Amino acid sequence: xxxxxxxxxxxxxxxxxxxxIKDESRRQxxxxxxxxxxxxxxxxxxxMASSALYRYFPSRDDLLTALIIDSYDALGGQVEQSVSARxxxxxxxxxxxxxxxxxxxxxxxxxxxxxxxxxxxxxxxxPRDTVEPAARIPYALLGVVRDCWQAGRLEPAGTDLAxxxxxxxxxxxxxGLTAMESVPRPTLAGVLIAWTHLFGAVSFELFGHLxxxxxxxxxxxxxxxxxxxxxxxxxxT
Amino acid sequence: xxxxxxxxxxxxxxxxxxxxIKDESRRQxxxxxxxxxxxxxxxxxxxMASSALYRYFPSRDDLLTALIIDSYDALGGQVEQSVSARxxxxxxxxxxxxxxxxxxxxxxxxxxxxxxxxxxxxxxxxPRDTVEPAARIPYALLGVVRDCWQAGRLEPAGTDLAxxxxxxxxxxxxxGLTAMESVPRPTLAGVLIAWTHLFGAVSFELFGHLxxxxxxxxxxxxxxxxxxxxxxxxxxT
DNA sequence: TGTACATCAGTGAACGCGCGTTCACTGATGTAC
DNA sequence: TGTACATCAGTGAACGCGCGTTCACTGATGTAC
Numbered sequence: 001x002x003x004x005x006x007x008x009x010x011x012x013x014x015x016x017x018x019x020x021i022k023d024e025s026r027r028q029x030x031x032x033x034x035x036x037x038x039x040x041x042x043x044x045x046x047x048m049a050s051s052a053l054y055r056y057f058p059s060r061d062d063l064l065t066a067l068i069i070d071s072y073d074a075l076g077g078q079v080e081q082s083v084s085a086r087x088x089x090x091x092x093x094x095x096x097x098x099x100x101x102x103x104x105x106x107x108x109x110x111x112x113x114x115x116x117x118x119x120x121x122x123x124x125x126x127p128r129d130t131v132e133p134a135a136r137i138p139y140a141l142l143g144v145v146r147d148c149w150q151a152g153r154l155e156p157a158g159t160d161l162a163x164x165x166x167x168x169x170x171x172x173x174x175x176g177l178t179a180m181e182s183v184p185r186p187t188l189a190g191v192l193i194a195w196t197h198l199f200g201a202v203s204f205e206l207f208g209h210l211x212x213x214x215x216x217x218x219x220x221x222x223x224x225x226x227x228x229x230x231x232x233x234x235x236x237t
Numbered sequence: 238x239x240x241x242x243x244x245x246x247x248x249x250x251x252x253x254x255x256x257x258i259k260d261e262s263r264r265q266x267x268x269x270x271x272x273x274x275x276x277x278x279x280x281x282x283x284x285m286a287s288s289a290l291y292r293y294f295p296s297r298d299d300l301l302t303a304l305i306i307d308s309y310d311a312l313g314g315q316v317e318q319s320v321s322a323r324x325x326x327x328x329x330x331x332x333x334x335x336x337x338x339x340x341x342x343x344x345x346x347x348x349x350x351x352x353x354x355x356x357x358x359x360x361x362x363x364p365r366d367t368v369e370p371a372a373r374i375p376y377a378l379l380g381v382v383r384d385c386w387q388a389g390r391l392e393p394a395g396t397d398l399a400x401x402x403x404x405x406x407x408x409x410x411x412x413g414l415t416a417m418e419s420v421p422r423p424t425l426a427g428v429l430i431a432w433t434h435l436f437g438a439v440s441f442e443l444f445g446h447l448x449x450x451x452x453x454x455x456x457x458x459x460x461x462x463x464x465x466x467x468x469x470x471x472x473x474t
Numbered sequence: 475t476g477t478a479c480a481t482c483a484g485t486g487a488a489c490g491c492g493c494g495t496t497c498a499c500t501g502a503t504g505t506a507c
Numbered sequence: 508t509g510t511a512c513a514t515c516a517g518t519g520a521a522c523g524c525g526c527g528t529t530c531a532c533t534g535a536t537g538t539a540c
Binding site: 008009010013038039040041050051054059060 | 526
């Protein structure tokens with residue numbers, strides 16, 4: 001039985017130090033990636049014994065999990081905020097804002113991005129708790145498109161291809177999982193493609209695969225998200 | 238002055254051991270990822286002193302570079318072979334084959350895939366030599382589309398959106414770099430999107446972002462590549 | 475309000491481990507005359 | 508074809524380093540009476 005009480009001084013100190021540990025960890029992440037994150041180094045930087053960290057995180061993996069969840073939440077929050085900063089009727093604007101939020105957050109936090117969308121960390125198994133925060137991003141994209149559909153302003157351009165039976169089943173699955181049953185299936189399939197593409201584009205840019213190919217990566221990104229918005233059926237107002 | 242001669246016994250032994258070192262390294266890569274690759278462990282497995290490896294690779298980074306180049310070449314080769322295994326006139330078939338080759342190679346060699354398309358290894362700087370083998374994959378995709386265009390059978394569906402001025406400049410750049418000047422710019426832009434999407438889709442699947450969302454990931458993949466082929470203008474024969 | 479006890483935070487030493495790289499060396503293979 | 512010398516492959520010890528985690532402990536904070 002857990003009754004919420006006024007937090008004691010100890011509680012506050014604990015929350016503060018937990019935050020400081022994560023902050024310092026993020027700093028190390030930014031410096032050398034996930035593999036370079038070391039409990040001993042974090043403790044050193046914070047001026048405490050390395051064994052003290054075990055009062056806050058039972059193991060290095062648990063610290064990583066906390067950072068992963070924080071990253072998903074930070075990105076998800078940024079996306080949601082960018083969306084709602086635009087008028088609800090400007091569906092294309094909201095779409096673009098969501099996509100741009102992903103890219104700019106990634107460029108600002110490359111190692112946190114790599115932590116969640118890069119290669120899985122060997123030996124690390126993501127626990128269930130990461131699923132929900134991770135879902136915020138695709139859910140935000142889906143929301144924009146659903147709103148547009150419900151407003152009767154969706155004019156799909158790329159839905160002339162019928163979904164195969166197997167694909168239709170997969171889309172039905174997602175529709176159920178995300179409570180998007182009202183949206184036409186080919187549109188959902190289009191959002192799926194756009195979602196995949198969005199992270200493909202950001203990863204390519206961030207991981208250096210566009211280096212020496214394009215000099216204006218922003219322009220390429222803009223083109224992609226517009227093209228995919230068009231395919232799905234989002235039109236300028 | 239380097240004159241090609243009959244390889245001596247020493248030369249052959251050297252080539253063989255170099256290959257064995259890389260093979261064992263790949264095995265370790267498959268077991269624990271790039272960070273787990275250790276010169277000492279490789280030497281141990283090969284029954285030799287760890288210092289002996291320095292006769293073959295001047296440092297761990299150089300070994301990694303060799304593995305990266307090998308991986309690009311293996312994937313590139315697989316893609317090229319899959320393409321040319323189909324009749325030249327079956328452009329859509331060739332396109333699909335290329336995309337499927339990427340996915341199946343990735344599923345068979347997940348850690349090698351992560352090595353080249355996952356998060357960059359912290360502290361490792363890819364040398365110029367990796368650029369050319371890396372280019373084989375996009376080049377193969379471009380080749381299929383160029384052939385289709387030159388055969389007069391390209392029927393683009395997604396080129397009703399004009400390219401922005403900045404985007405047009407980026408595409409011109411690529412056209413020059415890849416000797417694809419003959420192909421219409423919007424088509425090139427479409428291939429770029431498809432290329433980005435292809436690796437986005439494979440990475441999502443491989444890195445676990447579709448887990449719990451789809452159960453038939455093959456079906457989703459098939460849908461994506463068909464949809465993008467359609468957008469570009471590849472039609473069934 | 476004051477005291478006794480339980481809980482928690484943080485310490486410092488230790489365990490056991492593996493790593494990349496260097497260096498002086500031995501012995502085998504290749505080359506030039 | 509045979510010998511002298513140079514080149515190269517591989518050894519084993521050593522350097523210097525950092526890591527995650529455990530454990531018995533001290534001292535401060537919180538709680539129940």
